[in-house]
Amino acid sequence: MKEKKFISLVIYLHNNSTELEQFLDQVLPVCNRKFEQFELVCVDDFCSDDTMDILREYINRNHINTMVNVVHMSFFHGLESSMNAGRDLAIGDFVYEFDHIFVDYDPELIIRLYDKLLEGNDIVAAGRRGKLQLTSRLFYMLYNKTSRGSGRIGPETFRLVSRRAINRIKAMGQYIPYRKAVYMNCGLRAATISYDCINKEVKQLRKAASSERTSLAFDSFIYFTNVMERISTIISAAFLLLSVGMGLYTISDIFNKNKPVEGWLSTMSFLSLGFFGVFALLTIILKYLSVMLNLIFKQQQYLVSDIEKIVND
Secondary structure: OOEEEEEEEEEOOOOOOOOOHHHHHHHHHHHHHHHEEEEEEEEEEOOOOOOOHHHHHHHHHHHOOOOEEEEEEOOOOOOOHHHHHHHHHOOOEEEEEEEOOOOOOOOOOOOOOOOHHHHOEEEEEEOOOOOOOOOHHHHHHHHHHEEEOOOOOOOEEEEEEEHHHHHHHHOOOOOOOOOOHHOOOOOOOOEEEEOOOOHHHHHHHHOOOOOHHHHHHHHHHHHHHOHHHHHHHHHHHHHHHHHHHHHHHHHHHHHHOOOOOOOOHHHHHHHHHHHHHHHHHHHHHHHHHHHHHHHHHHOOOOOEEEEEEEEOO
8 A cells, every 4th residue: 555645855956967867767666656646846956957858858758647846946046945945835745855866875765764754753864874074073063062952963865854844944934044953953853764875976976066065054053053152252251361360460470579571461451351352242242143133034035937847748
């Protein structure tokens, strides 16, 4: 018996002409076998190659009867905003989010995520085992230590999200700058299934497709952590301790009748107190901006040029 729940597969595409057919060949048979009804929501993030032509030709050549919607972004938006647009169009009870189409896992993992979701989870992610790059390890370590929420994030290849989780994050705020962090901090039950990479060539493709991750990491620190406030507070405390130390040193010199270089103590005391005041003020400003950001929580930031339905001829 096939599952009767309606499933959406949201797929991010940006100049993936060489990988698209292989991805569909591996994913669609699994979904056809497991689910009675599902749809494909392909997000065209302003592709400049023939990715869309390959998609249309594949649908017709293989007589795909599944509903296929293509969200054409009006310009290049990047992964997060584009996937937000695709997820907003998806109508499934459960939504798979494929942030890229590099398949380095057994396609049966798709079913394992679904079965894990039915155990009472609302978000289930697939994460690759293995050693992370140094920059990735540093990012996840700093993020998890400074996150305002209790959820912890790590590397993910794709995920399955329930409709309840999608409705929850939309209620939290209309702008979703980093889906992984929002899902893990929405208060619903989440799980991760780890897998061993079965295609070593994909590792190089991942590196080539991760150019926007650096800016996304900085955005995530601002939205979801208090790391900047902590850094400013630590620096302020350091200058405060320096000021206290200079004061104690001055008092000891007075009692010991030492004669340091004229003007040195007053200059150092003034500089340390001045820097303490600057960073203390910066801490207050950062906290204020953080509160304002949470109150405003910007509107959804994407522009869709049109939505195309691809049907089998």
